[in-house]
Amino acid sequence: MxxxxxxxxxxxxxxxxxxxxxxxxxxxxxxxxxxxxxxxxxxxxxxxxxxxxxxxxxxxxxxxxxxxxxxxxxxxxxxxxxxxxxxxxxxxxxxxxxxxxxxxxxxxxxxxxxxxxxxxxxxxxxxxxxxxxxxxxxxxxxxxxxxxxxxxxxxxxxxxxxxxxxxxxxxxxxxxxxxxxxxxxxxxxxxxxxxxxxxxxxxxxxxxxxxxxxxxxxxxxxxxxxxxxxxxxxxxxxxxxxxxxxxxxMIERLNDDHENAKFLAEGLSNINGVIIDPEGIQTNIIRFSLSEKITKKSKNIIFELMGKNILLNPSKNDFRIVTHNDISKDDCKYFLLSLSEILKN
Incomplete structure (x- = not known):
């Protein structure tokens, strides 16, 4: 993919x-x-x-x-x-x-x-x-x-x-x-x-x-x-x-990015171990953190996401996701599924 x-x-x-x-x-x-x-x-x-x-x-x-x-x-x-x-x-x-x-x-x-x-x-x-x-x-x-x-x-x-x-x-x-x-x-x-x-x-x-x-x-x-x-x-x-x-x-279509960001934030809020306020998402940037137990393995999480063809910047515990024209709703769904599976393990 x-x-x-x-x-x-x-x-x-x-x-x-x-x-x-x-x-x-x-x-x-x-x-x-x-x-x-x-x-x-x-x-x-x-x-x-x-x-x-x-x-x-x-x-x-x-x-x-x-x-x-x-x-x-x-x-x-x-x-x-x-x-x-x-x-x-x-x-x-x-x-x-x-x-x-x-x-x-x-x-x-x-x-x-x-x-x-x-x-x-x-x-x-x-x-x-x-x-x-x-x-x-x-x-x-x-x-x-x-x-x-x-x-x-x-x-x-x-x-x-x-x-x-x-x-x-x-x-x-x-x-x-x-x-x-x-x-x-x-x-x-x-x-x-x-x-x-x-x-x-x-x-x-x-x-x-x-x-x-x-x-x-x-x-x-x-x-x-x-x-x-x-x-x-x-x-x-x-x-x-x-x-x-x-x-x-390209200006009006930015609203699509905002909608995808809200979708991601809602999905992240339903994943055990993810800390996020989905109501705070306004545009195309999502910031979230992980529970203390999971944070110790954050580098591994980034590498595991890479193995699933997903790129995310490494962070001690302030992760940023940015939606854009090259990210579809299906991409958002795949990311949420992938992260959920990784955190379960």
Whole structure:
């Protein structure tokens, strides 16, 4: 049988329509800004998110880094969640390359930040201290299990950020999962932020790429930073072509991934030894743990799943499953049956 890869939605393969689009893409040189397919995707992304302009970058990590570099200076500081992707999984790039420090405050169980924590994190105008310039949020939130920040929560936090004269950035790697879950247009979510990044290569199934959106002056500055970081790309239409397909046809189907995630969570809750709250599943990420007795054998469980053509990331006891376009309902059923059999033994 085919491989069932539940490690991440980054493992998605491009659709046949995307491959056809790559083959037929009209190309130019994006450093000269005359690649028609890249220009079309950037215009499309900006319009979809209600911003003036957009720029294609190689990854979400690069998109977040460039967004920070374009809006801060050396010695500045960013308020950020302690469970955020930027803080935990982006190699400290803002600190290393931008001289911008990251000040972590606690993410709650929903991936959000408490207003009092934001207020207390803002530094006074004191030459002993870094200047607090930005607040960054993540939506959906990976380490919170794909939780979604709703509009009222975003409004509350953005209002406080404005009161504190902070620019506001959103790591929207899975922004469209959030918009589908909330039933709102992505531009509604993006409207509260100065800069937004989103990934093409996760649930949208593109082989590579992310996009930054924001104001024209901001994107102009991003273009300079992208060049400085070595990511000025030439025939960028090769990357952009599947992105156009994704924005046209892959967003609404994310709801299928959400439904499969709920199905998996319900099934996991019925397996003896699995600890999970199925009611907490909102999008395409499921996090679960195992009872103490079983945890000691977690490495063996991962290897046994591999023997059944199922890939899952190893963990001490915080397992993550991510549903995506290449995972069917039958795949979900097979995984549940396989895990149940393994845990029984």
């Amino acid at each position: 085919s491989l069932i890869d539940l490690r991440s939605d980054t493992v998605t393969k491009p659709t046949q329509e995307m491959l056809n689009a790559i083959s037929n893409a009209k190309l130019g040189d994006d450093v000269y800004q005359d690649d028609p397919t890249a220009n079309h995707l950037e215009e499309k992304a900006a319009e979809l998110l209600g911003k003036e302009d957009a720029i294609i970058v190689s990854s979400g990590t690069q998109g977040n880094l460039i967004s920070i570099l374009a809006q801060t200076s050396r010695g500045d500081e960013i308020i950020i969640g302690d469970k955020s992707h930027i803080y935990n999984y982006e190699a400290g790039g803002a600190m290393v390359l931008g001289g911008t420090s990251l000040y972590p405050i606690p993410n709650n169980n929903y991936g959000s930040l408490e207003i009092n924590d934001i207020t207390n994190a803002k530094k006074n105008d004191d030459f002993h201290k870094p200047r607090t310039k930005m607040l960054a949020l993540e939506n959906t939130h990976n380490l919170a299990g794909g939780k979604v920040l709703n509009i009222s929560e975003i409004e509350k936090i953005s209002s406080k950020a404005r009161d504190l004269s902070l620019s506001l950035h959103m790591d929207g790697a899975r922004l469209f999962n959030a918009s589908v879950y909330l039933g709102v247009e992505p531009k509604k979510i993006a409207s509260y932020f100065d800069s937004v990044t989103f990934c093409l290569s996760k649930g949208l199934c593109c082989p590579i790429g992310s996009i930054i959106v924001g104001g024209k002056d901001f994107i102009h500055e991003c273009r300079r930073w992208r060049k400085m970081l070595g990511s000025g790309m030439r025939q960028l239409g090769i990357i952009a072509a599947p992105g156009v397909v994704a924005l046209d046809s």
